[in-house]
Amino acid sequence: MKVAVLPNLTKQAALECTEETVRILQECGCETVLKTDLFTEHGVYRQCSEAEDLLRGCDVFVAIGGDGTIIHTAKLAAFLDKPVLGVNAGTLGFTAGLERQELHRLTQLAQGDYREEPRRMLSVGVQKGEEVKHFFALNDAVLSGEPAKIIDYRMRLGKRSYRYRADGFIVATPTGSTAYSLSAGGPVIEPSIDCLVYTPICPHSLFNRSVIFTGCPPLQVEIPGNIGKLFLAVDGEPPLEIAEGDRLAFSRADRFARFIRLGKQDFYDTLHRKIIETRP
DSSP, X not given: OEEEXXXXXXXXXXXXXXXXXXXXXXXXXXXXXXXXXXXXXXXXXOOOHHHHHHHTTOSXXXXXXXXXXXXXXXXXXXXXXXXXXXXXXXXXXXXXXBOGGGGGGHHHHHTTOOEEEEEEEEEEEEXXXXXXXXXXXXXXXXXEXXXXXXXXXXXXXXXXXEEXXXXXXXEEOTGGGGTHHXXXXXXXXXXXXXXXXXXXXXXXXXXXXXXXXXXXXXXXXXXXXXXXXXXXXXXXXSOEEEOTTOEEEEEEEEEEEEEEEOSSOOHHHXXXXXXXXXXX
């Protein structure tokens, strides 16, 4: 087995985890490809065609870092149709399959003793005049504005249209439902449920709540005139400025991330351990 090891070495515990990971995998007879320069300080992937050509020949990816690193590695792995195992060297590590103290279980990976958990991705379209840009998210897409500015926008789902006033909104996958959407009051969604969730951020209404939808037809958002600048961030990557007249579309992508799971622990075990047990 040829394993790509992709750490984010800006994380304090990542270097020690990386050295131990490579040692265990090599002792198990795996060939390892170590790439240490693919991520920014915030875990965002630095696109590099040469690195992608090298990684294309690997069987499995191991991401070492926090949730940001694991999410962006999983997106790269999905593009290359490879499975990914996340090792938590960050704080929460909700998307991780292994904790730092569990690295001995990498022997299961080397033996092929694991299962894959597919995670549906989000497709984001941004129409600016005649130009349309497409993005993919594993966690979420967030529209926000300048501080202390309420955003006006019109949301269309099927034949119905609704006007909103809020500080912004989040469209998340089930994977991303435990991230920013959860902090904004959205629901926790099991990853196997094939849906998306829209969550307004500080809506200027007592009754606006999250909406779970199938993503087919797409959720469409029209941007009228607003005071101040608006920005769209996809999985925390550098934001794209959104202007008056732009149109946004959110739907289920045909692309899936393939997360590796070792052992029998499921989503609810992780939810309890990472969120419920760690509450103050």
